[in-house]
Structures are given as structure tokens and as C-alpha cells.
Amino acid sequence: MNKVYNNRAWWLILPMLLLVAFSAIIPLMTVVNYSVQDVFDAQTRYFTGTEWFVQMLNDPVLQSALLRQFAFSLTILAIEVPLGIGIALLMPKRGWRASAVLILVTLPLLIPWNVVGSIWQLFTRGDIGLMGWSLRELGYGYNITSSPLDAWVTIIIMDVWHWTPLIALLCYSGLRAIPEAYYQAARIDRASRWSVFRYIQLPKLTNVLVIGILLRFMHSFMIYAEPFVLTGGGPGSSTTFLSQSLAIMATGQFDVGPSAAFSLIYFLIILLVSWVFYTAIMNMQKDKQSGEA
Amino acid sequence: MAEITLKGLAHSYVAAPGGAEDYAIREMDHVWQQGGAYALLGPSGCGKSTLLNIISGLLSPSRGEVLFDGQTVNDLPPEARNIAQVFQFPVVYDTMTVRDNLAFPLRNVGAPEAHVAERVKEVAEVLELTDQLGRKAKNLTADEKQKVSMGRGLVRDDVSAILFDEPLTVIDPQLKWKLRRKLKEIHKRFAITMVYVTHDQLEASTFADKIAVMYEGQVVQFGTPSELFETPNHTFVGYFIGSPGMNFLDVAVRDGRVMAGEIPLPVSEALCAAVAEAGTTNVKLGIRPEFVEVHDAPVEGGMQARVEHIQDLGTYSIIDLRLGDMSLKARIDEDQPPPAEIAYLRFPGERVGLYVDEFRVEVQA
Numbered sequence A: 001m002n003k004v005y006n007n008r009a010w011w012l013i014l015p016m017l018l019l020v021a022f023s024a025i026i027p028l029m030t031v032v033n034y035s036v037q038d039v040f041d042a043q044t045r046y047f048t049g050t051e052w053f054v055q056m057l058n059d060p061v062l063q064s065a066l067l068r069q070f071a072f073s074l075t076i077l078a079i080e081v082p083l084g085i086g087i088a089l090l091m092p093k094r095g096w097r098a099s100a101v102l103i104l105v106t107l108p109l110l111i112p113w114n115v116v117g118s119i120w121q122l123f124t125r126g127d128i129g130l131m132g133w134s135l136r137e138l139g140y141g142y143n144i145t146s147s148p149l150d151a152w153v154t155i156i157i158m159d160v161w162h163w164t165p166l167i168a169l170l171c172y173s174g175l176r177a178i179p180e181a182y183y184q185a186a187r188i189d190r191a192s193r194w195s196v197f198r199y200i201q202l203p204k205l206t207n208v209l210v211i212g213i214l215l216r217f218m219h220s221f222m223i224y225a226e227p228f229v230l231t232g233g234g235p236g237s238s239t240t241f242l243s244q245s246l247a248i249m250a251t252g253q254f255d256v257g258p259s260a261a262f263s264l265i266y267f268l269i270i271l272l273v274s275w276v277f278y279t280a281i282m283n284m285q286k287d288k289q290s291g292e293a
Numbered sequence B: 001m002a003e004i005t006l007k008g009l010a011h012s013y014v015a016a017p018g019g020a021e022d023y024a025i026r027e028m029d030h031v032w033q034q035g036g037a038y039a040l041l042g043p044s045g046c047g048k049s050t051l052l053n054i055i056s057g058l059l060s061p062s063r064g065e066v067l068f069d070g071q072t073v074n075d076l077p078p079e080a081r082n083i084a085q086v087f088q089f090p091v092v093y094d095t096m097t098v099r100d101n102l103a104f105p106l107r108n109v110g111a112p113e114a115h116v117a118e119r120v121k122e123v124a125e126v127l128e129l130t131d132q133l134g135r136k137a138k139n140l141t142a143d144e145k146q147k148v149s150m151g152r153g154l155v156r157d158d159v160s161a162i163l164f165d166e167p168l169t170v171i172d173p174q175l176k177w178k179l180r181r182k183l184k185e186i187h188k189r190f191a192i193t194m195v196y197v198t199h200d201q202l203e204a205s206t207f208a209d210k211i212a213v214m215y216e217g218q219v220v221q222f223g224t225p226s227e228l229f230e231t232p233n234h235t236f237v238g239y240f241i242g243s244p245g246m247n248f249l250d251v252a253v254r255d256g257r258v259m260a261g262e263i264p265l266p267v268s269e270a271l272c273a274a275v276a277e278a279g280t281t282n283v284k285l286g287i288r289p290e291f292v293e294v295h296d297a298p299v300e301g302g303m304q305a306r307v308e309h310i311q312d313l314g315t316y317s318i319i320d321l322r323l324g325d326m327s328l329k330a331r332i333d334e335d336q337p338p339p340a341e342i343a344y345l346r347f348p349g350e351r352v353g354l355y356v357d358e359f360r361v362e363v364q365a
Helices: A007-035 A051-057 A060-090 A096-110 A113-123 A130-137 A148-176 A180-188 A193-221 A225-230 A242-252 A256-284 B048-056 B098-107 B113-126 B142-154 B173-190 B201-207 B225-230 B235-240 B269-277
Strands: A037-039 A045-047 B004-012 B023-032 B037-041 B063-068 B084-086 B162-165 B194-198 B210-215 B218-223 B247-250 B252-254 B257-260 B283-287 B293-295 B303-312 B316-323 B326-333 B342-346 B353-356 B359-361
Touching: A007 A037, A007 A256, A037 A256, A051 A060, A051 A256, A060 A148, A060 A193, A060 A242, A096 A148, A113 A130, A113 A148, A113 A225, A148 A193, A148 A225, A180 A193, A180 B084, A180 B142, A193 A256, A242 A256, B004 B048, B023 B048, B023 B063, B023 B218, B037 B048, B037 B201, B048 B162, B048 B194, B084 B142, B098 B113, B098 B142, B113 B142, B113 B173, B142 B162, B142 B173, B173 B194, B173 B201, B194 B201, B210 B225, B210 B235, B218 B225, B218 B235, B235 B247, B235 B283, B235 B353, B247 B326, B252 B269, B257 B269, B269 B353, B316 B342
Parallel strands: B037 B194, B037 B210, B084 B162, B162 B194
Antiparallel strands: A037 A045, B004 B023, B004 B063, B210 B218, B247 B283, B252 B257, B283 B353, B293 B342, B303 B316, B303 B342, B316 B326, B353 B359
16 A cells, blocks of 8 residues: 655644643743742752752641632632522523523623722721621621631622622523423423422533533632732731732742742642542543442 | 313413414314323324323413313323323433433332332333443433333323323334334233324324324314224325325316316215305315226226326335326225326225315215
């Protein structure tokens, strides 16, 4: 057989390669480059190997920021996902009400991050903020600048307010995609409202929920602007999350090496958690090979 | 188990229906007797599925009543009517195993687990799903899913009736045949009223003892397959049942003779009188292609027709004929040689039906 090999077609992937190089590989490699060196100035640098990584992993400040970060992400997921599903179930299905509710629900998503922070900063002020003032008038000494609990609760409420609509919208579209025949069959099978949710709606929402949870996890794990504007990471360091610690280190103290190492660790954690979550969900849908069959 | 009566039933999807064309179901009365195997046959869009959904309670009729054993059930939701319905496209609960899917309708009313297991086993055997019981329903093929959907209907042994809405659409032909026989078997064994919606006359006549033919929102005839074939009540039934459908000739009486266009038809005097009395111009004579006598030489009382096309279908042939300016079809057995160009036709008197305004009129001999 005389097969002609023409490998010129490989050139066609060049544009894509360039694009990916500039958008991902080169920036990432720059960070990798810094993470294994100690840079003093343009001429003076020392190779440090894994030193920065070890140091970062053992840094108690970052360790506690990491724990705080997980606590925050898990809390907002635990609230936003059920709440979003609930809102989606309650939203009207058709007519002008559906459009009106959709717009109302979507509104918080359109507000930029630091604006959200500013809004809540004003909202929670004890002297002029509606919420802060009201709570104080009701006799609760609400103060996000001195009480870590108040600060935490406020940041969580803020995030729930800002991002639950995303879950609700995704679920709403997922629910609309379920054919009417499923609901009819369920009525014929005399299924309860709970069974309809558990065996029809929830399974059909799995795919949009996976997307929603992944987005919300990644997003919340990188949260920066809102708490930065609202509490500045305080009181103390009680609401200082990972991005803020990183920003302080990289741009405040100009510790390029450690912050590069830390960035990579940060990135790998997000990647790892997302991958584990996604794989676990996808495995749930497969047949169990050694099941009862 | 129940006798299902439809009384003055009509349904429209339009909020304020005007004429008859706004109605998906035109006013009708009908009785499905307890334990019968019925087919509801008709073309797409004739209101079959609407009627089924009204019986099961998924849809509330605009007018009229649905009675189960004489009790009005109009206000009862499907869950309270204790009725099973299988839809055209498979509906399975994805996350459940086949076993749990089949058990679902029973568990929902808190049936004892021993009874559930027994019923599931029985139905799985009938539908040949036993090997699949442990699998997740999500991963089944389309026809396996449809078997599961049917199984959920069959698993309930106390239902008023089981309604099938073209359940075999997604099933491949060989399995179709088998499942239809299974259904018939199940019907014999449990004596449950079954109503089977289809647009396929073969499917209807193999499944049902009695067929209701629906046309434009009405049941135009309700009878056994042979009644539908031999004495169709309505021109639509004649045309829809049989392959090819019935021949219809527009006729009128002129000079004391029944004329089809320019051709005088040799028919009985009684029939001639009946046509004359019809009092409308919409008068047709109907005869099935199977009953048209075809001769290749002149015969007494034979009409001369031109042969236009012969279709040899193995055990029989279908001949397209031209009689004056009208075309008709005849079906002859393989042992009769078909005429080449000119055929002489005779219509046996007892096989000719008179249709006035599309409905059959009995002629007193």
C-alpha cells in the first residue's frame, strides 16, 4: 500500500497552540519560574527548588486561611444549592409572571463584585445602614468590625444574596426541560410530591447542578473583592480568605517566590477538588458492576 | 376493574370554542365494558390521545361526564381513579433500577413488600426483563425502557383499566409482534379492561376484540374487526380499514337509473329507490376491492373498465381500474390471471353499501 503522508496539516493547529500558549501556558510557566527561585533584583536570583512550597504549606497563617476558605465555600454551597433549587421550583412556569420573576431573580447577578461589597458595607453600618441600624434598634449589638461572628454571617448572607440566583436560574432551565410526560406518568403511578422531586426533578437536574456547584465552588474559593470591601479581612484575620492573603503577600510585601508557590498550590487545590467532585458525581450514574444484578 | 362510560363528552383546547372544528373531541357517548380488550383507531390528530387523557384524568373535559362503574369521576385526579396509562415514549425513573421502577406504583400506595416482590417478578417474566432487574433504568435501550413503562402499568393488579397510548412506536417490528401477543395474554389472564390507542389497523385488530374508529373527534364506528371490514358505518372507516381502502363512487339517479358519472350501474331496485330518496347530492356507493368481481370477458351485467395498473403482491394483485371518469381498485387472488387492458366488472349486490352524507344507510331489500 502506498500511503502518502502529508503532515503539513499540523500547521493548522498552530493558531490554537499560540492562543493557548499566551492565555495559559506562558503565564502559568512564569509563575512556575518564580516559584522555584528567590529573586532579589533583575540580576540576582537563586534557585530554591521546593523550598517555597514547603514553607508555604507549613505557614500557619495560610493554613488557617485555607481552613477558613473551605469553611466558607462549603457553607455557602450548603445554603445556596438547596435554596436555589427551592426558588426554581417555586418560580412560575409561563406567562408574564415568569418573565417578571426571572428578571427580579437575575438582578443581583448583574452587580459587580466590589459594588456588592460597597452596597453591603453601607447596608450594615450601624449609623446609616438599614440593616445595621435596624438590628441595633432591635437591641442586638451588631458590629461587623468588632464581632467575627457578625462579619462571617454577613459575608455569607451577602454571597447567598449575590449568587443563589445563579443556581436558581440553572435549575429553572433544567426544570423547564423535563417533558410533561414524566409528570403525567408520575401522577398515573400515584407518586407523592416528594417522590416527583426525588425521582424525576432531582435526577434531571443533576447535570445543571454539577455545573452550578462547580462554578460556585471555584468562584467562592477565589472570593476577594466582596469581603475585601466589606470587612477588609477583619476583624483581625477572621474573614481573610486565601486570595486576600495571597494579594498581601504578592503585592503588599512583594514576596514573589513564596506567592508564586502559593498560587500554584491554590490552583492545584481548586483543580483537585473540582475533579474529585465531578468524578464522584459521574460515577454515581454508572451501573454498579458488582451490584445485585 | 371497571366499566367506563363516557356521557355527552366533549373537549376543546380553545378557551371559547366556536364551531365544531374547535373541538378535539366532539360530543360523544361511549361505553367500554369491564374486561374488554379495545382498540381506539384513527389517524394522527383525531383526538385519540385526548380521549385517553380524559379517561385517565390527566385532562379535564370541557363538557360531559366520565363514569367508572356508574360513578362520576370527573373531579377525581388520576391518582384517585386507580388507572394505569402507558405513553407513546418511554418514561422511566432514571436513578432507579428496573426492579424499583416496576415496584414504584405499588410502593407508592404502601403495598406490602412481599406482594410487591411477587408482582414485580411476575411482570418481569412476562416482559422478559428478569435479567435486567438490577440495572439502572437510565442505561437501558429505548425498547427496554418502554417495556419498563408498560411493566409499571401491568404490575398493578387492581386497576380500573390500563390505557395504552401507541405504546409500541419505539419498539422494533419483531419485538412489537411479541409484545402485542404478551399484552393479549395478560389481558386473558387478568381480565383487565384495556384500551389501546393506535393508528395501525393491523395492530388494532390483532390486539382488540372490538375497535372504536375515531375520526375528527368522534367515534364513527365501534365494532369487531370483521364488522368494520364488511359493513363500515362511515366512508372514513371504509377508507381507513382494509388495504387498499374501500372504493367509493359518487352516484345520482337519472332516468330511473343509478348513474356513476356517465356509467349506469346495475343495482337492485331497492337500492335505486334509496338513492333517489336520499335528499342530498352527497350520495356514494361503497364496495371493497376484495368484492369487486373482475372478468376478462364480457359477462351479463358487467361494466367495461380500463385497466391502468397492476400491482403484483405475491399472493394477490391489486388492479387500478378506470370506470368512466372514476378510478377504483380491485383485489384478485394469484390464481386468477389479471385482465390485460379491458376488464368487465360486477358489483355483487349484497356487498355494495349506500352512504348518504358519509354515513351508511341500510337498504331494505
